[in-house]
Amino acid sequence: MGKRQCDHRISLICSREALSKRLERDVEAGIRTADIIAKSLERMPLYKRLNTVKIDVSEISADQAAAMIASGCYEETAKSVFLLFIKSELALINVII
Numbered sequence: 001m002g003k004r005q006c007d008h009r010i011s012l013i014c015s016r017e018a019l020s021k022r023l024e025r026d027v028e029a030g031i032r033t034a035d036i037i038a039k040s041l042e043r044m045p046l047y048k049r050l051n052t053v054k055i056d057v058s059e060i061s062a063d064q065a066a067a068m069i070a071s072g073c074y075e076e077t078a079k080s081v082f083l084l085f086i087k088s089e090l091a092l093i094n095v096i097i
Contacts, residue, residue: 009052016041018058
């Protein structure tokens, strides 16, 4: 039996608050330097441009995220995140107009 190849492109994303909190814990533990927080927050918008399925991990653990990916149940989550993104972008457009 041949090895099955899969091409899954997944980005783990989270809220600004969740990212800050997680990075602050790393800084306190000496794993990272404090400047990483501002750098990471600055790069967050770049993830929207990636051609990936986005999984919001703001309120789940690494183990839960891994289980979602392994089971393939991220598709529904990705659809929900995408719809929220579209709604927020439309709201932004309305505010600008």
